[in-house]
Amino acid sequence: MPFSIATWNINSVRLRMPLVQRLLEERAPDVLCLQETKCPDDLFPTAAFRKLGYEHIAFHGQKGYHGVATVARRPIEIVEKRRFCGIEDSRHLSVRVKAGGKALLLHNFYVPAGGDEPDPEINVKFRHKLDFVAEMNAIRADHDDVSGSILVGDLNIAPLEHDVWSHKQLLKVVSHTPVETTNFEAMRAAGGWVDLMRHGIPLDQKIYTWWSYRAQDWAASDRGRRLDHVWSSPNLTSLFLDYEILREARGWDRPSDHVPVIARFNLD
């Protein structure tokens, strides 16, 4: 059995626990990284995860906004809950997990959305997003013979032309502006990260993980964006098998606007 990691912006883990349960029962990933849990740590639905076989739970939450959590069928060791930009937002959690004789450092990120106006001079949320991505330069894809790094999460940037439904129409829309996509790709490369969702995939193939709530018919208009990502250190690319975007989850009852991405590795 391959080793599998799922990432999903769940937009309230308590409200959507039935959807999480469905994912875990249908796909049984070894590890699940959640973003936008919107759940203080003392209210995290630990018992529900345990009942589903995910007994190893790490969370970095806060009241009302943001929040990330990583749950697993196997032991995980909390490494860090990093604060960015000097702000006490819960947007990062890293854990160590063993797979196939390797110690994997797994980063779970929720990057700021950045507001509506793509001008850092008048929009402090956009300024914060750019600063956050700049600080992510410190997160490196460390690896050696017995270890590797994986970074997943809602990074709120669709970096490539075919990561959005219309490149031209989104050039001034936050998530796909040139300053975001340029800085984002530079940060990824500087850290030594490989974009696994584009690894061996033609650059002209559309890939989406998010569809707005505001569309009348999200599936018919299909105006999606690739905001969720799976990166790895270069020594894991030969062990990377494939990944699946669970597009159908966007059509589940009371869905998140993001769908799960499940990556599989030839580990174990």
Added chain:
DNA sequence: ATGGTTGATTGTCAA
């Protein structure tokens, strides 16, 4: 060009 929806929280912000 604009407005459209959702969640946490209970008026309004964030996404």
